[in-house]
Amino acid sequence: MPHSPKILVAGATGMLGGQIVNALLDRGAPVRALVRPGSDRKPGLAALRARGLELVEGDLTGPVESLAEAVGDAATVISAVQGGPEVIVDGQANLAHAAEKAGAVRFIPSDFAVDITKLEDGDNFMIDWRRQSRTAWAGTGLDVVSVLNGAFYEVMLGFMGLVDWEQGTVAHWGDPDQPMDVTSVQDAAAYTAAVALDPKATGTLRFAGEVLSMRQFHDAVQRASGRTLRLRHLGTADELRAEIGRQAARTENPFDYVALQYQWCMVTGKGKFDTLDNARYPQIAPESVADFVSKAAPAA
Ligand SMILES: NC(=O)c1ccc[n+]([C@@H]2O[C@H](COP(=O)([O-])OP(=O)(O)OC[C@H]3O[C@@H](n4cnc5c(N)ncnc54)[C@H](OP(=O)(O)O)[C@@H]3O)[C@@H](O)[C@H]2O)c1
Structure with a gap:
């Protein structure tokens, strides 16, 4: 049939x-x-x-x-x-x-x-x-x-807790030049x-809508929001893994530290795509992080 x-x-x-x-x-x-x-x-x-x-x-x-x-x-x-x-x-x-x-x-x-x-x-x-x-x-x-x-732009700007508009910071773990896959x-x-x-x-x-490092993400967020934000280094990727271990030991709820686990997968490059299939669908022109932020950022 x-x-x-x-x-x-x-x-x-x-x-x-x-x-x-x-x-x-x-x-x-x-x-x-x-x-x-x-x-x-x-x-x-x-x-x-x-x-x-x-x-x-x-x-x-x-x-x-x-x-x-x-x-x-x-x-x-x-x-x-x-x-x-x-x-x-x-x-x-x-x-x-x-x-x-x-x-x-x-x-x-x-x-x-x-x-x-x-x-x-x-x-x-x-x-x-x-x-x-x-x-x-x-x-x-x-x-x-x-x-x-990869990670959603929405999640990079929200759930991950990286961008703090009030404090004027973008926080990150690990190497700021490690490429990451991100998409709206x-x-x-x-x-x-x-x-x-x-x-x-x-x-x-x-x-991936874009492949960019935390340093490039920080640049895009600043450019698109018109805000000056300090790039704040929280520790190495190994220190992030140790922090996840500490949090896992003191909570019954793994959702408390899952945002850190996602960051670890990204900042180590372990979850990085080796190849992209974007070219298979050339009719899709993905939005850039900067264009997305220009709509999503709070007014300066
Ligand atoms: N890469 C990233 O950055 C990223 C970020 C977020 C999500 N994701 C992934 O995207 C996918 C969707 O996530 P989301 O955030 O869009 O989810 P969401 O907004 O929380 O929605 C979950 C959906 O699942 C439905 N659902 C839950 N339990 C169900 C069940 N037993 N039977 C039928 N439907 C059920 C919910 O229905 P009800 O309305 O009935 O609750 C709702 O429609 C997931 O794989 C998630 O991991 C990826």
Whole structure:
């Protein structure tokens, strides 16, 4: 039976998932979103529905049979979920098995990170879960395509806690000249949509809006914001690893130090992409850090 080109997106109420749906609709793709019961009233969904997004209720921690019904006639399943191991490892395994059961051919897991293929267990617990989840779909017949985008600009300016507008500083660990891969959420979503609609895309594909060092990031943030910010060195990469160890020893909640683990993966170069696949989709002209900051920075 020929497959329809329909695409199922899990995580459409999230930061990245909503933008992936948007990018797919922009390209004229029929899209169905798998949304948890009660999440269908979340902001943003109404506008996507008005553009033709179809909704189906479902939870990745639910039974494979009902998830398979939700996948229905979708040929491609994109996961942009976030959560603990019950979602990222077990839930995504359920979704992949449901996709296979329903007859889908392709699965794009919720990776969207630095180079998870180069990291080792213990470097970053959230990336460990993403590597663990890979074993779940290795046995399926699905064509699995992993999309990696480095760190989001939004995260570099927010969650990482690097830029302190009040204190007028940009903080960093390690070598300020170590190159890093960074991308806006919108461009990561555009690349993901392009991958989903590209029948030849396979394996792990790596994209970056920009490749720049902390020194260049600091320059771009200053230039675009019109602010003078002091580049503040917090310690070496080894001292960062020791700080992560200290924090891990005194908290039960690993999310307290995961931002430091992401920074360690970047400032050591261990999670750095060796190659980029941007050229595969020349129609996407990713936004620069400076252009992004000029819109996002607080008024000087
Ligand atoms: N590289 C980077 O810098 C970076 C930064 C941030 C995120 N990311 C990655 O991007 C991906 C998406 O993250 P995000 O920040 O966009 O996530 P988010 O905004 O927290 O949204 C998470 C989504 O997952 C859904 N979800 C959670 N548990 C679910 C379940 N059991 N069943 C079905 N749906 C479930 C949520 O639905 P509800 O609305 O029902 O809660 C929501 O739609 C993740 O892989 C994340 O690691 C990368």
